[in-house]
Structures are given as structure tokens and as C-alpha cells.
Amino acid sequence: xxxxxxxxxxxxxxxxxxxxxxxxxxxxxxxxxxxxxxxxxxxxxxxxxxxxxxxxxxxxxxxxxxxxxxxxxxxxxxxxxxxxxxxxxxxxxxxxxxxxxxxxxxxxxxxxxxxxxxxxxxxxxxxxxxxxxxxxxxxxxxxxxxxxxxxx
Numbered sequence: 001x002x003x004x005x006x007x008x009x010x011x012x013x014x015x016x017x018x019x020x021x022x023x024x025x026x027x028x029x030x031x032x033x034x035x036x037x038x039x040x041x042x043x044x045x046x047x048x049x050x051x052x053x054x055x056x057x058x059x060x061x062x063x064x065x066x067x068x069x070x071x072x073x074x075x076x077x078x079x080x081x082x083x084x085x086x087x088x089x090x091x092x093x094x095x096x097x098x099x100x101x102x103x104x105x106x107x108x109x110x111x112x113x114x115x116x117x118x119x120x121x122x123x124x125x126x127x128x129x130x131x132x133x134x135x136x137x138x139x140x141x142x143x144x145x146x147x148x149x150x151x152x
Contacts, residue, residue, distance in 0.1 A: 003033040004138050007078045008094075012042030016081040016103050019127055022052050022059040022132040031138055032109045035075075037067045045107065051123040056129070081130075103129055 006024065010017035017036035024034035041064040052059045075096040080102050106126045110119035 004076045005033045006035070006137075007070065007075045008034065008036040009067065009074075009078055009080045010036070010038055012040050013066075014042040014127060015039030015045040015048040015106055015123075016126065016130065018044060018048055018059055018062050018064075019052055020079070020081055020134060021062065022057045024137070026057045026139055027131070027134055035070055035073065035149050036062070037065045038071050039067065042067055044114060047066060047110070047120060047123045048107065048127075051120060051127045054124075061150050079136045101133060 006015040008020035008024070017038065020047070021034045021036035022031050041146055043064050044059070044062055049060050051070040078096050078098045080098065080100045082105060083100075083102055103126050104122075109122035109126075113119050113122070
């Protein structure tokens with residue numbers, strides 16, 4: 001059986017898309033070949049690495065990648081996990097279906113907070129929302145709906 005190839009796309013490939021790739025590889029690696037990339041690269045977010053490790057998923061070896069770093073891969077689905085990436089998503093030739101499943105931006109949520117634990121809680125909440133979405137893949141009903149899973 002061929003695995004579905006899914007790209008999780010975000011603005012900077014530092015947090016949400018990295019968590020989605022990590023969860024997908026961890027929970028659905030037998031069914032899905034997961035990738036992540038960004039419209040830009042912002043480096044791997046250390047808070048994302050920390051909260052994923054708390055959940056038993058190591059993304060510390062991930063690198064922040066540009067979409068062009070994945071040229072030549074024939075994706076089945078491109079899942080935009082932030083509004084900016086969805087709005088600026090380039091055209092994907094071939095069979096790739098682009099769907100938007102928006103999640104809140106943890107760095108933005110945590111920006112005004114001074115307490116470390118409260119900051120981490122922002123990341124944990126989004127991590128857990130992404131996990132719930134990934135657990136339901138590759139259900140065609142889930143991935144074909146172009147709506148926000150997290151209520152954005």
C-alpha cells in the first residue's frame with residue numbers, strides 16, 4: 001500500500017507545521033508520509049520542541065525548511081495550518097489538494113505572557129489540538145473539508 005504524502009505548510013515552519021509533521025510521523029507513520037515546510041524559514045521553535053517532547057514525540061532533529069526544499073515530491077495533500085500560508089499558498093501542480101486547517105499561533109498567544117508555564121500552556125493547547133486532528137487522518141471526511149479545525 002502506498003502511503004499518502006501530506007505536506008503541512010505554515011509561514012515559518014517553526015512551530016505548528018513542525019508539530020503536525022511530528023504527530024503524523026509518530027501516530028500515522030504506517031499510513032502517511034509526512035512533511036512540513038514554510039513560506040519562509042524561522043528556525044525550529046524551542047517551545048514547540050519542549051512540549052512535543054513532553055508528549056513523547058521528539059522533533060529536536062527537525063529543520064525549518066522552505067517549500068522549495070521539497071521540490072519533486074508529489075504530494076497528495078497540502079494542509080495549511082495558518083492563515084498566512086493559506087492565503088499565500090503557491091500553486092501545486094499534479095494531484096495535490098490544498099486544504100486549510102487553521103490553528104492558533106502559539107508564539108503570538110504567548111508573546112505578552114511573562115510566566116514560563118503560561119507560555120508553555122499556549123503551546124500545549126495547540127499541540128493537543130493538532131494531535132486530535134492528526135488522530136483522525138487519513139479520514140477523507142476530515143481532510144477534504146476546507147475549514148478550520150480549531151475554530152479560527
